[in-house]
Amino acid sequence: MTTDLLANVTCVAVAGRGLLIEGPPGSGKSRLALALIDRGAVLVGDDGVRLERRGERMWAHPPPHIAGRIEIRGVGIATLPTASAPLCLALALDEPPGRLPEPVLTELAGIPLPRLAFGAPGQDALCAEWALRLHGLPSPGDFA
Numbered sequence: 358m359t360t361d362l363l364a365n366v367t368c369v370a371v372a373g374r375g376l377l378i379e380g381p382p383g384s385g386k387s388r389l390a391l392a393l394i395d396r397g398a399v400l401v402g403d404d405g406v407r408l409e410r411r412g413e414r415m416w417a418h419p420p421p422h423i424a425g426r427i428e429i430r431g432v433g434i435a436t437l438p439t440a441s442a443p444l445c446l447a448l449a450l451d452e453p454p455g456r457l458p459e460p461v462l463t464e465l466a467g468i469p470l471p472r473l474a475f476g477a478p479g480q481d482a483l484c485a486e487w488a489l490r491l492h493g494l495p496s497p498g499d500f501a
Contacts, residue, residue, distance in 0.1 A: 361408045361466060367427075368401035368417045368442075369393045374496050375401060375417045375442035376489055380450030380476070387428055389450070392482035399440040403427040408444075408465060414497055415444045415468040446493035448475035448485060460492045470494070 367378040367386040371393060378386045387403055394400060405420040419425065419439040426434050447463060452474035460471035471492050475485070 362405060362420060363408055363417075363465070364405045366406060367403045368406045368444075369398040370401055370440045370442035371398045371486060371489055372496075373442060373498075374446075374489060374493055375444040376485065376493070377406070377417065377444055377447040377470070378450065378485075379447055379472075383430070384450040384476070386450060387430065389448075389480075389482065389485060390427065391429065393485060394437065396482050396486070399442075400425065400427055400437045401440060401442055410466055410468060411443075411497075413468065414494075415465045415470065417442055417444050443494075443497050444470055445496070446470070446489050447472040448488060449473065450476045450480075452476050454480075 367390045369376050369390050380386050401417045402420045407418040407420050409416045418441040425436050425439050447470055453476045454474040458474055460473040462469045463472040473488055473492055
């Protein structure tokens with residue numbers, strides 16, 4: 358089991374599946390996370406997550422010292438409930454998608470994770486949920 362910190366990312370659990378949101382500062386990571394939370398997702402971490410390898414899957418946990426806090430740009434810091442989740446998909450907000458994009462496999466500590474370009478204006482929580490449904494790994498419980 359390896360444990361690492363991954364900085365400058367935001368992660369939420371959507372129906373128990375971890376959705377990692379990547380992008381530079383100001384790209385909308387927290388805003389997308391808040392929209393997903395408004396639709397029922399749970400915060401894992403804002404501006405960082407703790408990663409843990411469990412077998413052939415990578416899990417995201419709330420980061421130490423800032424667990425439960427999310428920055429709402431121009432508003433302040435809010436405190437929310439958190440959860441841990443197996444990572445199932447990464448969305449890259451700094452990469453504009455094609456019309457019918459296909460995810461590429463990236464690796465976190467040697468564990469493959471689908472990654473989808475998601476940076477076009479207008480991509481919202483509903484699109485992120487559909488991206489997870491169409492391109493994300495199944496939850497580990499789905500293998501049984």
